[in-house]
Each structure stands twice: as C-alpha cells, then as structure tokens.
Amino acid sequence: MRRLERDALIVGSVGLVLFVIGLLVEPRQALISYVFAYATVFTIVVGALIQLLMSHVTGARWFTVMRRVALGISGAMPAVAVLALPVFVGVAVIYSWTSPGTLPTDARPIVARKGVWLNVPFFVVRGVIYLAVWVIVDAAIRRRSLGMDGLDGMASAHATRRVRRLSAFGLVIVGLTMTFASFDWLMSLDPTWYSTVYGVYVFAGGFLAALGLIAVIARVASRAHAPLDGAVTPEHFGALGKLQLTFVIFWAYIAFSQFLIIWIGDIPLDSSWYVTRGAGSWGTLALLVVVGQFAIPFLALLPRATKRRPQFMWSLGVLLLVMHMLDVYWLVLPSLYPAGISFSWLDVAAPLMVAGFATAFASRRARGVRPLPVGDPYLAPAMTYSEP
C-alpha cells in the first residue's frame, strides 16, 4: 500500500510537471487533454461509489467481501474534487461556448439560446455542487461503513439498515449529478449538439470501468498471503463477472440507442457529431471501442468457467479500463481535431497526473482501514457464498 502510494505520487508529480510545461507551450491542447484524463478518472471513481451505494441498497451479499475495494476507489473522491480545478480555471480555453464570436455563424443563435445554462459563473457553481455532492455522499457512506466495524448483533443490523436508507438517497443524487456533470464537462465541448441519453452513456462506461478496476484490485488483493486471500474466491469473481456482463450489454445498448435514434432521424445538427466521430481514424477508433468494450467482453464473459478465473478477470478488467480510456478519448478529442486522430504527448502526461494523484490519495486514505467490513452481518454469508 505504501509503495503504491509513493509510486503513484511520483507518477502524478511527473505528470504534473509535464502538464505545466504543456500548459505553457500549447495551452488549448493541454487543457483538452486534461478534460480527457479527468473525465476518464472521475467516471471510474463515481462509478465505484455508485456500485458501493448499489450494493448497500440491494443488500448484495457476495459483494460484501469486495466492498472495501470499491470503498478504496471511491476514497479518491476529495482528490477528484481538487483535480477539477484546471477545468474551471481553463473554462474559457476549453469550451467554445464561452466565446460565441469564434463559432460558425449558423451555430451562434443555437448557443445563444443555451446561454441561460451555458455561462461561466453558473458552470462553476454547478461543478462545485456536483463535486460537493460526491464528496459528501462518499464521506457519509465511508463514516458509517467504517463505524460498523466495531458493532455486532442487533446494533450492526440496525446500522446496516441506516446505511441502506442513506445509500438509496445517495444513489438518486449521485446519479443525477453524474448525468449533469457529463452534460457540462463533456457534452458542452460541442455546444450545438445534444443527446439526452449522453449522461447514461458516460455513466455506463465509467461504471463498467469501475467494475473492471474492482476485479483488478480484488485479483491482486486475493493472491496468497494478500489481505483478501481466502475471502475473495472464484465464486465472487463469478458473481462480479455476471455484473460486468450485464453492464457490457447495458453500455452497448445505450451506445446503440443513442446512435440509432440520431442515425435514423438524420438531422444535420444531430448527426454531425457522429459524422465527425465515424469518419477516418475516429471511425476506426469507434470500431475498436465497440469490439473491445462490447464484442470481446461479451463473448468472454458468457461461459461460466471464464468468469470464475481470477487471472482472467484481471486481464478483462485491464481491457475494460483501457477501452474506457479510449471511449472517453473518442468523446473528447474530436472536438479539437475533427479531421482525425492527432496524438499529443499531453494525452499521456495528463492521465499520468490525474490517475497518479487520485491513486496516491486513495491509497493514503485506505491506510489502516480493514480490508473486510468485519461488523457487517452480511460478511459471514458472503464468505461462504457460492454461485447458484
């Protein structure tokens, strides 16, 4: 844990230095790359928080042994809040709606109509609200969850019910803020275009990546003599695999619904977004994401045997993380380079910085936390869980 914290801090610092250099050399590229990096990370961290809330609400037993893994990931939330700073500071450079004069003439009236929502002060206020909601929900769940460690009997049963009620409320507000955050930070990169299902699309990708990251960490933490050795078994990986399969399909379903509605309507204002992202090298990238985030995981997760192999789930988790990154890249970067992929060294530097600092913060916060929720009444049945 300490080594991870130190290494992540070094990686983050290197990223920070490179990012600052980039900011001086080519600010617009640096900031858009930063939005890409930030969106990749915040969706995963919020996705882990949502999985945490969902496991409390549904009373899923099998997940109890992995719950502290999800709690560990969502522990990065305060860092995520602080790392949003460059987006707020650089809003005038990143988002074209801040300077309508530079937009094409036919786009100006559309953006002007959105002025009530898309203006800098409101944008910043909204952003602060989203981040505050996530930080507070994470802190509340964390406090209650850790507080349960010393309880047993009826006290822990009642605490479980309280966490469940809190999580139900948390799910609603985190879900809504996540949707609006993706509208604000990602969809408004193309201010004339909109899609109502966009927030769900971003959530689906982030949630899937969070499940991938949970599998990766659970695999590493359940090797011999690791903290979760003996607690997380093939049975739990099997259950996690089923959840991943569900959300692989869910992501594909949402992605396709959005595409089909726009494709079949064929209105220039709507379809231009897909025209840019479907042509040339962006089209190739889109195909790669469809194969890597849907076709391969879907087929790989179908058999019972594959899901129950921890090493396999680790590999698949890495694939899902990489694909989520490419997915967000495909969402963000075409607004800067509509003609085709133009790779910049800042597309590496910015993720190093954001992921490095977020990981370092999360692992520091996980210090001294028990790897299993020992006071949870569901832990005993979770340890002996076997797939039906």
Place this chain on the structure above:
Amino acid sequence: MRTAMREIRLLAEFGNAAQLIAAVERLRRERYHDLETYTPFDIPELDANLGLRRPRLGWFVLAAGLAGLVAAYGIQWWANVHSYPLNVGGRPLHSIPAFIPATFEGTVLAASLASFFGALLVLRFPKLWSIEDEVPDFYRSSIDRFWLAMHTFASDHDRAHAEQLLKESGALRTIARVGTEWQSVGRSLILIMVLFAGMNACSDRVGQGFDWKRMRAQPRYEPFGGSRFFQDGMAMRTPPPGTIPREAVSTSFDTAAVDTATLSRGANRFQVFCAVCHGVAGNGNSVVGDNMLPIKPPLLTSAPVVRLGATQLYAVITDGFGHMPSYAAQLTPADRWAVVAYVRTLQRGSAR
C-alpha cells in the same frame, strides 16, 4: 432378468438429515449412482455427495439464441429488401442499424424461451404425477421426513443389497415400486392433453345466457354494515349474554406443572413450525433465519424473551409479532401452550 429390464424404484424414509447424508455417502461408496433425495429444506452436503452434474443447458440456449438472431434478421431482410421494398426517407433498403433492435429482441426471445422450456425438460417437468405420490406419507418429505429414491438395479440381488444398506443406515422403512421416471412424464402429458381437450369442449356458446354478473355480485352483508332485515338495522348479531370465544377456555396455563406428554407434543410442534426460523435449539440458527438478514429472528433463549411472561409468548404465537405471522391456524390453543412450555425448557437448558 425381467426385473432388471423393468425399472424398480426403491424408496427409503429417514427420520433426520444426518442419516440421509450418511446413507447417500455409503451408497455412493458402494457404486450406486442413480440417487435422488427429497428433503423439507436445502441440505448443502447432499449437493456435493450426490455428485450432481451441471446441466448443459447453456449450449442449447446459445444455439437457440443464434437461431433467433438469424431468424429475426432474416425476416427483416426478406421483408424489406426482397418481399416489400419500401423507400423510407431515402434510407437504403438493407439498413443494418435499423435491423439491430428487432434482431436483438429475437435473440433474447428465442434464448429465454429455450432456457425456460429447456429447464423444464432437464427437470423432467411437467410432472403432475409420479410414482412417489402413491407411497403413503411421502408428502412428509416437505414437512419433517427425509426420503431417498434410487432406481435401475442390475439384479434382484443388487436391489436387496441396497435395501440392506438403507436399513443399516437407519431407514425407518423401505418401499419398492415398479415404474420409470419417464412414465411419470408420459402420464402427465396425457393428463395435460386430456385437460386441453376438456377445455376445448367448452364452447363460448355454452356460457351464453348464463348470468355471470349475478355470480360475481351476490347479495351479502358486510361486517358492521347495515341490514333492513333486523329490527336494530345492524347486519351483525350480538351473541347471547355469557358467550365466550372458543379459544378463551384456555387463556391461562401453568407452565410449571406440565407432564411429559405435553412437553413432547410441544417439542414436536416447535420442531415442525418454529424451528424453521428460530432454529432447533431456539438460537436462530436456521437457513430461513440466515435469509432474514440483516435482522434475524430473536434468540428465544436471550434475556428479553426469557423475561416475557408465558401469556405474552402465547400471544405472540397467536397474533404474531414483527416479521412473525400468526400461528393460530396451525397450532390449537393446547398446542400453543405446549410450545410455550417447550420454549421454557429450551431457555432453562441454555441458562445452565
């Protein structure tokens, strides 16, 4: 040799789960493999000992899903491109994205139908009748007895040996019946066909002229409702003076002075009705109790329950409390008092 050709089912009844588990282990060691068990609750040890294989339903479902995919796509292609080409907003006739939703639905439909009917087939359903149904007291396998069935014996000697093993393992009795599993399924299918034939025999015309409405809305008096029949205008009658409810005859009971017969009756009723949730020892250690997480049924031996008076315990059994429903329908007043007395002995036993 005739008996070897025809299938003989050998059934054995056991008084408890441990004997059944031991019998299954022993039979498996002696290379009897075609075993089936009937128990009132899930016994995880049996799953491992019976050597159950996972059914290969998955492949069947996958094949059906792919067939549904091809069929759904094929129908759309044939209809839109070949049979009835129609220009919709200038879209190409063969437009893949527009075909995908129905293809997806077709795949899911075929796969889920295949898994439903495939599961029925694997489980040999529908089984409205089976040989076991003709064995007296077999129904107790869903209450308090544990049954084991085995079939296909190589010889009469082989069957006699199995019977011997069952007896040695503590079987209360063994019963042999002639008949096959598929015979049950066959008879069920015939029954269902007869049922359908019977339903077909009723035409709509037979029902015509029958006043269904009168059957649905019959004149009746509601409790606490009004009535023009009685002089006081009330539907409910006041019982004659001095009437007491039937159960009121036994609202008190001296739990300190119970005889052995009452206690063993209480133990029996407790194990049948209470132990499923509260556990055989009253400590909440039960499968149902585990599934009531996070709030399990209270320990009957814990201080708050010990402090309850006998009449309070009786009232909880009669009216229910919290998640516990009323057991008035299952337990007569005398039985309820017997259970209360037995709970007291459990409490005293654990206090020691």
